[in-house]
Amino acid sequence: MDRISPEVLLPEKLRYLGKLEQFSSARHHLGLFRSVGISCTFASSDSLSDSSIRHLVFAAVSKLLHLHPTLSTTIINEESNNPYFVRLPSIDLEQVVKFVERLTPIDPLSGSDVELDTLLSLQHNVSFPIRQVQWKIVISSHSQFPRLFTMSLFFHHALADGASALIFMRDFHTALNAVTTAESVPHTFIPIPAAIPQTLESLCSPPTLPTKSSSDTKPSSATSTSPGTSNFRSLALSPLTTTALLQTCKAHSTTLGAVFPVIIASAILRSSPSLSTECVIPINLRPYLGIDGDSIGVYYDGFSVSLPHGEINWDAARKVGSDIKTHLEGVKEGHINVLKFQKIPDMIEMFRHRENKGGFDVSNLGRAKPGDEGKWEMARCTFNRSAFVGGGDFTLGIVMGRDGWLSLGFAWEEGRMGREVMEGIMGSVRTVLEEVVGRSNSV
Structure with a gap:
């Protein structure tokens, strides 16, 4: 049997992080800032079982991974001055998409949701594992309302920004309406060899480096x-x-x-x-x-x-x-x-x-x-x-x-x-x- 070269098993190196991306990777490494997120509630006109919703969510997320190559990357050497993106060899959807049962039903007419706030607080206090997927999804629902669930997406800020969160939810909505329970969905996704977006700095040419940022403020504490x-x-x-x-x-x-x-x-x-x-x-x-x-x-x-x-x-x-x-x-x-x-x-x-x-x-x-x-x-x-x-x-x-x-x-x-x-x-x-x-x- 032919031996596989060790290099073949290494993740594909894509590019170094830009300085704006490093701003977030450094914060994440030090535990000063862990994640950005968005939660969206989705409602179906059909009644569905928990297993059907689970199947549809996996199918829709798989489509998004094909659409957005950034989601198939992780960060190497986050603790250094030269962190870089690599493409993950595979993604186990069972590990990054979790399903939880709410204690109370979603109330679409309430101005507060303490249970969701608690879930979000907990998730924002967990750093992403080294060399693994740098985003996660939590699907929360209540058995009393099988047509309704809330998707909460959390991601490393060096991968994406707030506007990206809305892009993800829009495309997830499209994918959710396109998939069916009859589709075969493998729970292990194999990323495609596609390029990831350029850094902000590479798109700003020639760069104008401000001598003093208007976002600087005076320190207020130690x-x-x-x-x-x-x-x-x-x-x-x-x-x-x-x-x-x-x-x-x-x-x-x-x-x-x-x-x-x-x-x-x-x-x-x-x-x-x-x-x-x-x-x-x-x-x-x-x-x-x-x-x-x-x-x-x-x-x-x-x-x-x-x-x-x-x-x-x-x-x-x-x-x-x-x-x-x-x-x-x-x-x-x-x-x-x-x-x-x-x-x-x-x-x-x-x-x-x-x-x-x-x-x-x-x-x-x-x-x-x-x-x-x-x-x-x-x-x-x-x-x-x-x-x-x-x-x-x-x-x-x-x-x-x-x-x-x-x-x-x-x-x-x-x-x-x-x-x-x-x-x-x-x-x-x-x-x-x-x-x-x-x-x-x-x-």
């Missing part, structure tokens, strides 16, 4: 490089409230993405006035750099705005909107803040000396786009993530589901922000929203 524990809580605004909020924003010549930083700053004033109101706003770069809008990868920038300590201020909201527009105009000219990472020779060492920053992040994904129509419908979505040790005091992720509910997901680090403090901020956010839309019973 250096912390110890792995942190994440907490996550969400609240959702009804379609009625969401519509009223959008109309109010339009009436004041601003947008949802511009007003939420101001709403959060107002809520901080009411509940925790000692906290910073410096806000970092991530931006999806795909539409501005000619990047394929269907590409799963890491293509975002970020900038900060200083918000006044005060009650809701529409001038401040319009100023945030103007700042977003100005930043995007700069992006078109090549002025991208995250390109400054190219100046950092040792990303891990940088994080070991990085000081915690105050303030907060507001990341708005917009409205989730559905896939091709069929028996399955996409409904509520929740954008979620780990807390970032060394980042802001907390983060807010916003996404509107296909059911019209607007989800607000808050993540914070245990011990740095007390639960009672975050509950106070979230309660104040509710109050401010009630005042903004003038409907005290609809939030």
Whole structure:
């Protein structure tokens, strides 16, 4: 029998990580930031058994792995200054897709889901194993409603960004409507030899390296490089409230993405006035750099705005909107803040000396786009993530589901922000929203 060369058994080396990708791989290695995620609820017009749903989910995920080669990669040498992607020889879907039974049914008319929040918190505190798949899926459902399940996707931030999460869910929706229970689905997927997307840096030529990033903020606390524990809580605004909020924003010549930083700053004033109101706003770069809008990868920038300590201020909201527009105009000219990472020779060492920053992040994904129509419908979505040790005091992720509910997901680090403090901020956010839309019973 011929002997197989050892090189044949090695994973296929694809490319080195770009500096923006290294920003996340270093954080993951140190346990400072573990994952980004999105949860979407899907409802079928047909009644299905648990085994049928399991079969359809595996079939749909298999189609996505063919569609997005990035999902078939892992990261080697994450602990070094030269991490790189390799293609996995195979993926065992049984290991990365888990099914759990909910204790309580999904309530499509409730503005909160404590059971889902608990699941998300737990998953965001687990790092991805070395040299293995860097994403995972948890399907949660209740036997009382066999036509309904929630898919929660978690992924390494060096593989994908928030916009990628929506791309994944849209394509999963299309695949779910295309597969049948009659299809034969092997639970071990063999990746195809396809190229993965380029780095952000390679698409920005010639690069413009800012001498000072507008996302830099003054440190508010001591250096912390110890792995942190994440907490996550969400609240959702009804379609009625969401519509009223959008109309109010339009009436004041601003947008949802511009007003939420101001709403959060107002809520901080009411509940925790000692906290910073410096806000970092991530931006999806795909539409501005000619990047394929269907590409799963890491293509975002970020900038900060200083918000006044005060009650809701529409001038401040319009100023945030103007700042977003100005930043995007700069992006078109090549002025991208995250390109400054190219100046950092040792990303891990940088994080070991990085000081915690105050303030907060507001990341708005917009409205989730559905896939091709069929028996399955996409409904509520929740954008979620780990807390970032060394980042802001907390983060807010916003996404509107296909059911019209607007989800607000808050993540914070245990011990740095007390639960009672975050509950106070979230309660104040509710109050401010009630005042903004003038409907005290609809939030």
